Amino acid sequence: MKFQQIDQFAAELKADTRAAVYDGSKKGHEKRTKLLFDEYADPDRLRHIAGEVKQHVVENLDTYLPQVEAKLKANGVIVHWAATAEAANQAVLGIMRARGATKMVKAKTMVSEETELAHFLEKHGMEALETDLGEFIVQIDGDHPSHIVKPIIHKNRREIATSFEKNGLGAYNDDPQTITRRARNFLRHKYLEADVGLTGANFVSAESGRLVLVTNEGNSRFCLAATKCHIAMVGIEKIVPRDYDLALFLNLLARSGTAQELTVYTEFISGPKSPTQPDGPEEMHVIFVDNGRTEVLASDCRDILRCIRCGACLNVCPVYRQASGHAYRSVYPGPVGAVLSPLMMGDKFPQKADLPKASSLCGACNEVCPVNIPIPDLLLRLRNRAKEENVPSPGTPPMGAWALLASQPTAWRASLFGGKIINYLPTKLLPIPALRAWEAKRSLPVWRGGEFRKWLKNRPPGKSSA
Amino acid sequence: MSSSDDRESILSRVRGALAPLHERAAMPDYTTELAVMRQMMGSRDLLTVFAERMALANGIVLTEPTALVARLRENKWLHGYCDPVLWPSLAAYFGADFKVETTYDRKRVDDYAFGLTRAAGAIAETGTIVLNDATTSRRLGALTPWVHIAVVERAKIFSDLPEAVAGLGHDNNVIWVTGPSKTADVEGILIEGVHGPGIQIALVV
Numbered sequence: 001m002k003f004q005q006i007d008q009f010a011a012e013l014k015a016d017t018r019a020a021v022y023d024g025s026k027k028g029h030e031k032r033t034k035l036l037f038d039e040y041a042d043p044d045r046l047r048h049i050a051g052e053v054k055q056h057v058v059e060n061l062d063t064y065l066p067q068v069e070a071k072l073k074a075n076g077v078i079v080h081w082a083a084t085a086e087a088a089n090q091a092v093l094g095i096m097r098a099r100g101a102t103k104m105v106k107a108k109t110m111v112s113e114e115t116e117l118a119h120f121l122e123k124h125g126m127e128a129l130e131t132d133l134g135e136f137i138v139q140i141d142g143d144h145p146s147h148i149v150k151p152i153i154h155k156n157r158r159e160i161a162t163s164f165e166k167n168g169l170g171a172y173n174d175d176p177q178t179i180t181r182r183a184r185n186f187l188r189h190k191y192l193e194a195d196v197g198l199t200g201a202n203f204v205s206a207e208s209g210r211l212v213l214v215t216n217e218g219n220s221r222f223c224l225a226a227t228k229c230h231i232a233m234v235g236i237e238k239i240v241p242r243d244y245d246l247a248l249f250l251n252l253l254a255r256s257g258t259a260q261e262l263t264v265y266t267e268f269i270s271g272p273k274s275p276t277q278p279d280g281p282e283e284m285h286v287i288f289v290d291n292g293r294t295e296v297l298a299s300d301c302r303d304i305l306r307c308i309r310c311g312a313c314l315n316v317c318p319v320y321r322q323a324s325g326h327a328y329r330s331v332y333p334g335p336v337g338a339v340l341s342p343l344m345m346g347d348k349f350p351q352k353a354d355l356p357k358a359s360s361l362c363g364a365c366n367e368v369c370p371v372n373i374p375i376p377d378l379l380l381r382l383r384n385r386a387k388e389e390n391v392p393s394p395g396t397p398p399m400g401a402w403a404l405l406a407s408q409p410t411a412w413r414a415s416l417f418g419g420k421i422i423n424y425l426p427t428k429l430l431p432i433p434a435l436r437a438w439e440a441k442r443s444l445p446v447w448r449g450g451e452f453r454k455w456l457k458n459r460p461p462g463k464s465s466a
Numbered sequence: 467m468s469s470s471d472d473r474e475s476i477l478s479r480v481r482g483a484l485a486p487l488h489e490r491a492a493m494p495d496y497t498t499e500l501a502v503m504r505q506m507m508g509s510r511d512l513l514t515v516f517a518e519r520m521a522l523a524n525g526i527v528l529t530e531p532t533a534l535v536a537r538l539r540e541n542k543w544l545h546g547y548c549d550p551v552l553w554p555s556l557a558a559y560f561g562a563d564f565k566v567e568t569t570y571d572r573k574r575v576d577d578y579a580f581g582l583t584r585a586a587g588a589i590a591e592t593g594t595i596v597l598n599d600a601t602t603s604r605r606l607g608a609l610t611p612w613v614h615i616a617v618v619e620r621a622k623i624f625s626d627l628p629e630a631v632a633g634l635g636h637d638n639n640v641i642w643v644t645g646p647s648k649t650a651d652v653e654g655i656l657i658e659g660v661h662g663p664g665i666q667i668a669l670v671v
Binding site: 020024027040042046052053058060061062065066082087091133134137150151152153155177181183184187191192210219221222224225241244246250251258260261262263264268269271272274276277280288290297298302 | 605
């Protein structure tokens, strides 16, 4: 069988899109490697430690969640909890309605992508404007992001210029600088008119209740300078134990994500604006969102909750590069998405059970991961789960005959002997169609079945290596 | 379900998920020396390293108010906002061709070509300016103009990230600024000045 399911989804995407994703992800990875390894004495240890810190948090969430909640409340923050995507969206809507607010400006947050917040709010008569340039373009196009960090990695400038023209943002011009200036001029007035600013959080310190936000464009800063109410949607796994730990994670996040030492803006928010500051939110809400995370926590794949959403595993993954983000049909594409997305489906796991197979298990994702998540191991566990739950697996050749052979030593030895016949058989006459197709473009090596067993049997005793 | 029902259900699911674990992962013991760039400082002083690193992030470091005024004039950035606390000490450097306001009017956001505010400090290792609510007179004044000038006191430069994290203090809003606002969303091409300043200057005094 030539294709996996993901290839069929990928085949529906335009060639341009896939080429853009390939180039973008490859560049991101190469820069990252240089930056990380040139500057640190022991970058590998750095990411191992970071992984241990996050694993500790994940396995002690029962302690850390109440701790961070208490700290936030003491800082004057109103804390909400949302078990589902629907509950999270309702919480945001409730806050807006209580304030008589109708306009929101949104910074980029992956949790709000999960819950499709902007769409939900629009349905309920609210304006919810994406302000990250990439997310803004995705929004006016009615499209979906295809990368965690670079949402429009799949688009080229001509497509963007066309949709700007369509949306009344000036005559066609595909110069990236012009596109950016037009978005700047349009959005700055939107921030100033908005009632509510929504952000996510990259980290939350349990010790101080500080939310840490990293951005390059300055859109979350603008949201928090122009509006009077700040709502942060935060996944329950985003906690780090102490402020002390932030230096470690900040060092890793920007380097892994965008190959920067730091993103341009790193914001530490621990409450509403200070009383003497004229600009910014007088009211601050944090919504802790579960939306399937406790399901992941209960599974044997809970290590994936360490993820800090840097996107390095996407950039390095040969499958992501070829298939591009949309083929994963999830908010989280790439290797991290292949683990997280099926797990977050809960009972609907079978719908995404093909994703863990979209990997050659080469291990590159684990190697680049700033929190050292053993992604290939987790993919294998999920493949196993799909098998145990009898999820149909189109595209996988039937292995029944092989399994039978491999479990009967006599039959196995007989087949090894029989295999020798292949050496003398013209390949056109090979009895298996798949093998014939393979052989049409390659030459089969000479069959040496059984040689190893012969060697093992005859080697001098007592020697561990020959 | 209300938020408090959701709280109980989330916490009980978390407890249920963790209950079968025989052992929980321990917090590793580490020092933040691990997260400091090697050989960055050498025997150089903090200002030298800060200036070098900030230039690498496409920021501009100036140490003389006259140099700042010359640059603003040269680029015809003549209308700006200035923190009222700073203005008395800087007014003498600015000529009559400048229009500098010490109040910020959010209805005229496009009028201000530059904004001059105080920084809380800086970080040498990364060329970063530290802003906070206590020292920033207006968040918008430091953000919306094309040019932002942060006045950094030489004595308040941290050496590296771990030191700067330790010095976060009790301000509700601390912002580390490393170079001008930027994006590479369109075809990976770097464009500066997206929502924040396109020119980021540190005036070290």
